[in-house]
Amino acid sequence: FASKMNHTTYRGAAILSYLGEQVPLIYCLETEPQQGEEEQKVEQRLLYPLECFLFGEDPCVGLEKLQQYNSSSSAQQCGRVFKEGETVYSCRDCAIDPTCVLCIECFQKSVHKSHRYKMHASAGGGFCDCGDLEAWKSGPCCSQHDPGTSVTMETVQFIFSYRC
Numbered sequence: 001f002a003s004k005m006n007h008t009t010y011r012g013a014a015i016l017s018y019l020g021e022q023v024p025l026i027y028c029l030e031t032e033p034q035q036g037e038e039e040q041k042v043e044q045r046l047l048y049p050l051e052c053f054l055f056g057e058d059p060c061v062g063l064e065k066l067q068q069y070n071s072s073s074s075a076q077q078c079g080r081v082f083k084e085g086e087t088v089y090s091c092r093d094c095a096i097d098p099t100c101v102l103c104i105e106c107f108q109k110s111v112h113k114s115h116r117y118k119m120h121a122s123a124g125g126g127f128c129d130c131g132d133l134e135a136w137k138s139g140p141c142c143s144q145h146d147p148g149t150s151v152t153m154e155t156v157q158f159i160f161s162y163r164c
């Protein structure tokens, strides 16, 4: 799925240029837009192509898949269980409490690398909190576990709110 998302990001430029062409056509050039008609045009010219851009397929199918994707992986967590004596990292700046820790792989790919972090040996049994949005004030995900789709998700949320 990650590669599909990258593909979508790549197509973001195409979406923007398309919107750049269509939005003025709809909102600026028509001097006396009819009530309702305008909305229909928005639906036809903007939302439907936007959805097709986003999903690369029929929007209804895409939306369904995306909803499944959202519910199944809303929290992309590392969840690595620490062995006794394994080095774990926490961040003085961002951890909600001292038990919030990252494994070394997540730590090295996280923003906390440049923060006031601290490291200690795990007593064993804990797990990596990477991806736990409630464990960190900022930077909850390392680059590996960051879904990296926040912009796309906002767009999709917009579509959801418009349609539902």
Ligand SMILES: [Zn+2]
Pocket: 078, 079, 080, 102, 103, 104, 105, 106, 107, 128, 129, 130
């Ligand atoms: Zn981890």
Ligand SMILES: [Zn+2]
Pocket: 078, 105, 106, 130, 131, 141, 142, 143, 144, 145
């Ligand atoms: Zn991670």
Ligand SMILES: [Zn+2]
Pocket: 091, 092, 093, 094, 095, 111, 112, 115, 116, 138, 139
């Ligand atoms: Zn930090």
